[in-house]
Amino acid sequence: MTQTAIAASEVKPRRLPRETAVSALGLLLVAAVVVWVLYEAIKSPQEFASLIVAGAGNGALYALIALGYTMVYGIIELINFSHGDLFMLATVLSGIVCVSVFNVDSFGFGAVGAVALALLISMAAAALVNVAAERVAYRRLRRAPKLAPLITAVGLSFMYQWFGQRQFMTGSAPKQWSTMFGDDGFNIGDVRVPYTTVTVIAITIPLLLLMVYIVQRTRAGKAMRAVAQDQDAARLMGIDVDRTITFVFALGGGLAGAAGLLYLQSVGTSNYNLGFRLGLIAFTAAVLGGIGNLQGAVLGGFLLGILSSLNDGMLLGQQWSMTVVFTVLILLMVFKPEGILGSPTTEKV
Amino acid sequence: MSTTTPAAPPVVKPPAPKTSFASRFGWPLGFLILAIVVFSFNQWILPDANGEFRTGYNNWLPMTAVNEAVIWAIFALGLNIVVGYSGLLDLGYVAFWGIGGYVAGWLMAPFANQVTPAWADLSINIFGHPLPGQDRGIHINFWLVLIIAALVCALAGVIIGAPTLRLKSDYLALVTLGFGEILPEVFRNGERVGPDGKWNITNGTKGITGIDQIPTGPFQLIPGVPATIGTFDLTFKFIVFALLLALAMFVSLRIREGRLGRAWLAIREDELAASMMGVPLMRIKLSAYAVGAAFGGIGGVCYATHVGGVLADRFNFSVSITLLAMVVLGGMGNVWGVTVGALVLAWINSTGLAQLGNVWNDATGSNVNFASHNFLIFGAVLVLFMLFRREGLIPETRTKQVLQEPERGEIESLGAEMEGTAEDTAAEGTKK
Numbered sequence: 001m002t003q004t005a006i007a008a009s010e011v012k013p014r015r016l017p018r019e020t021a022v023s024a025l026g027l028l029l030v031a032a033v034v035v036w037v038l039y040e041a042i043k044s045p046q047e048f049a050s051l052i053v054a055g056a057g058n059g060a061l062y063a064l065i066a067l068g069y070t071m072v073y074g075i076i077e078l079i080n081f082s083h084g085d086l087f088m089l090a091t092v093l094s095g096i097v098c099v100s101v102f103n104v105d106s107f108g109f110g111a112v113g114a115v116a117l118a119l120l121i122s123m124a125a126a127a128l129v130n131v132a133a134e135r136v137a138y139r140r141l142r143r144a145p146k147l148a149p150l151i152t153a154v155g156l157s158f159m160y161q162w163f164g165q166r167q168f169m170t171g172s173a174p175k176q177w178s179t180m181f182g183d184d185g186f187n188i189g190d191v192r193v194p195y196t197t198v199t200v201i202a203i204t205i206p207l208l209l210l211m212v213y214i215v216q217r218t219r220a221g222k223a224m225r226a227v228a229q230d231q232d233a234a235r236l237m238g239i240d241v242d243r244t245i246t247f248v249f250a251l252g253g254g255l256a257g258a259a260g261l262l263y264l265q266s267v268g269t270s271n272y273n274l275g276f277r278l279g280l281i282a283f284t285a286a287v288l289g290g291i292g293n294l295q296g297a298v299l300g301g302f303l304l305g306i307l308s309s310l311n312d313g314m315l316l317g318q319q320w321s322m323t324v325v326f327t328v329l330i331l332l333m334v335f336k337p338e339g340i341l342g343s344p345t346t347e348k349v
Numbered sequence: 350m351s352t353t354t355p356a357a358p359p360v361v362k363p364p365a366p367k368t369s370f371a372s373r374f375g376w377p378l379g380f381l382i383l384a385i386v387v388f389s390f391n392q393w394i395l396p397d398a399n400g401e402f403r404t405g406y407n408n409w410l411p412m413t414a415v416n417e418a419v420i421w422a423i424f425a426l427g428l429n430i431v432v433g434y435s436g437l438l439d440l441g442y443v444a445f446w447g448i449g450g451y452v453a454g455w456l457m458a459p460f461a462n463q464v465t466p467a468w469a470d471l472s473i474n475i476f477g478h479p480l481p482g483q484d485r486g487i488h489i490n491f492w493l494v495l496i497i498a499a500l501v502c503a504l505a506g507v508i509i510g511a512p513t514l515r516l517k518s519d520y521l522a523l524v525t526l527g528f529g530e531i532l533p534e535v536f537r538n539g540e541r542v543g544p545d546g547k548w549n550i551t552n553g554t555k556g557i558t559g560i561d562q563i564p565t566g567p568f569q570l571i572p573g574v575p576a577t578i579g580t581f582d583l584t585f586k587f588i589v590f591a592l593l594l595a596l597a598m599f600v601s602l603r604i605r606e607g608r609l610g611r612a613w614l615a616i617r618e619d620e621l622a623a624s625m626m627g628v629p630l631m632r633i634k635l636s637a638y639a640v641g642a643a644f645g646g647i648g649g650v651c652y653a654t655h656v657g658g659v660l661a662d663r664f665n666f667s668v669s670i671t672l673l674a675m676v677v678l679g680g681m682g683n684v685w686g687v688t689v690g691a692l693v694l695a696w697i698n699s700t701g702l703a704q705l706g707n708v709w710n711d712a713t714g715s716n717v718n719f720a721s722h723n724f725l726i727f728g729a730v731l732v733l734f735m736l737f738r739r740e741g742l743i744p745e746t747r748t749k750q751v752l753q754e755p756e757r758g759e760i761e762s763l764g765a766e767m768e769g770t771a772e773d774t775a776a777e778g779t780k781k
Contacts, residue, residue, distance in 0.1 A: 079519050137732055146519065147438060148735045151677055154670055155731030162724035276666065280530070287523065323534045326527035333524050334512045 026335030049191045051313040057197035059305020060204035064259035065282035066297040068252030074292030075228045081153040084279015085160035090260025092169045094122040095177040105178035123257035130253030164272035174271040196266035284329045290339025384591040392584040412583035418695035419590040420651045425675040425691035426597045427644025433682035435637035436617030438522040441529020445502045445642045447664040449649020452498040454557035454659040459486035478562045478577045491563045502646030506638035514634045536661035558658035601684045686743030
């Protein structure tokens with residue numbers, strides 16, 4: 001066969017010495033982090049374990065928010081800056097439903113029902129808001145240069161923050177809400193496990209599996225993957241691109257809604273600008289795992305949650321947590337821009 | 350990688366078809382006249398005006414707000430070089446503002462004494478003009494500090510850019526955002542760093558206050574001009590800041606015509622094509638970062654002297670976004686648009702919104718606190734501008750053309766009749 005031209009182009013290009021050095025340096029950094037974690041784990045195993053537990057709870061939340069980011073980015077390559085603020089709105093909404101309407105302040109049969117109802121309401125509301133935002137603000141900009149939808153997203157983020165700032169939402173100051181479990185928990189050995197962490201993980205994991213199922217096994221998921229590959233080709237194949245993108249926004253919004261409720265139940269405070277910080281962490285998680293990759297977002301969320309929890313307890317302290325998160329992001333960008341589970345992409349001409 | 354400073358100024362003279370007097374000296378003259386009008390009005394006419402007019406005027410356009418707007422315009426021009434000229438989205442520009450401010454805090458204030466106990470007797474004065482009774486620490490002349498801050502910021506820009514500039518648009522935005530978040534955290538927590546927390550490099554949330562005055566140098570021989578411009582000599586400060594804004598505009602306009610500027614525009618339009626045509630991508634991008642950052646450093650020193658101190662809490666993400674909005678709403682890449690956008694937005698942020706709200710309330714008898722709705726107004730303006738006037742108030746011709754047309758490849762791949770919005774194409778898809 002005369003396939004030499006194609007075969008030749010598939011030969012892996014020789015790695016430059018600089019690239020080799022960069023990846024070696026990256027591996028060295030990862031090794032240093034692993035050694036440090038092991039050292040701390042051996043030095044004080046009990047404290048370490050409780051930090052891991054707390055980190056896993058946070059990580060699950062990050063993963064939920066990160067999934068919304070990663071799905072939207074995966075399909076239309078937009079950093080949806082308003083996603084974190086959508087999460088904030090869902091947090092407040094779930095608080096209003098749980099506390100102001102149903103007076104949830106302790107664990108009980110009625111409280112579980114109220115929280116479940118609030119979960120559905122906040123998921124539906126966040127999905128609705130996200131779909132409306134897509135319809136009003138992003139759809140017209142799909143062919144525009146990338147800066148335009150990005151700035152629109154920032155504008156939407158401000159509008160959400162304004163809404164969260166209203167007095168019936170959180171107001172300008174942080175607001176305390178009573179939660180179902182409070183600080184209750186149980187002990188495994190000497191390690192205290194709060195009920196909220198268990199709840200968060202118990203709700204998160206099925207949602208994540210559901211997402212993976214939707215994307216990988218259903219027709220809608222197939223359409224999503226096709227649209228992510230090439231919108232025009234997908235349209236020519238008879239896929240309704242607009243509806244698919246709307247569906248992705250609805251899914252992302254629903255996940256943000258769930259994350260909002262879980263955040264409120266585990267932390268118990270809301271603040272109108274809390275979405276910005278958590279949104280950035282979640283986006284970092286998405287990038288860490290490889291953006292556009294669902295499993296990657298989950299992995300990144302858990303890794304980042306555990307890492308920042310370890311930092312809070314053992315390394316630099318909480319006031320440096322954003323520095324740690326962004327240092328991870330920057331190092332990742334330098335050494336492995338495609339993320340842990342992502343695959344490197346080549347530039348299309 | 351090469352980390353050279355910006356390439357040499359243009360050697361090849363660009364073709365200049367319009368060389369009439371108006372096009373060569375029009376804008377500097379206009380700027381000068383405007384600055385003189387603002388200055389003389391505030392310096393001489395306003396103090397003699399009747400009280401009612403004076404308070405009314407000061408409510409609408411106080412001199413501090415004017416000065417601050419001019420400083421914002423310097424920043425916006427710096428960001429315009431990075432985003433508008435070179436197309437490198439930078440969401441952490443506030444970092445350079447902060448670095449510039451802290452350079453001023455270190456070199457123009459008594460603060461250096463507190464860095465470590467060993468420096469308690471430190472007293473360095475290089476043509477400095479400390480506030481009365483605060484002559485310890487380091488005091489370097491304002492004009493020297495401007496240059497130092499510009500250099501430090503340019504270096505910081507290169508350091509930030511060197512490892513990250515090979516990333517593409519969104520990722521680059523994210524990395525710069527990361528730097529823009531890390532640096533304020535360093536400023537906030539820099540009170541006890543180093544071994545055993547002995548070093549106090551930023552004075553934490555208390556910030557550094559007591560920034561020196563601006564010396565006027567030989568101009569003090571002119572009667573009426575003070576030897577040093579203190580905190581309340583707002584009109585003379587305006588002259589200084591307006592001068593620096595004019596410098597920023599001059600550099601922006603001139604550099605754009607030269608080789609470097611054309612290389613920036615080339616990588617903004619099409620990076621790959623530009624590199625194929627022999628534009629050294631990394632060097633050009635780094636120089637864009639360095640020049641933009643230098644503007645940020647100059648603005649940061651100005652801001653520190655304007656406020657009389659540096660406060661860590663001022664350097665947050667919303668500043669970067671406000672600056673980006675100034676650049677985008679004014680007209681990306683257009684120096685005039687960006688300047689006007691910055692002045693207007695800065696005024697609206699400081700006094701304009703509240704005053705307009707008062708007028709609205711008086712006219713309609715309502716009682717709306719407009720300042721509490723600034724998030725909504727700002728967000729809505731951003732969204733509406735992006736939807737309906739993406740090229741900004743005073744668009745650059747080239748940007749306008751690019752932004753109003755869909756990408757060429759897309760039209761071709763869809764066929765010529767599918768040029769409309771996504772809804773049209775979707776509708777056609779279902780019809781078939």
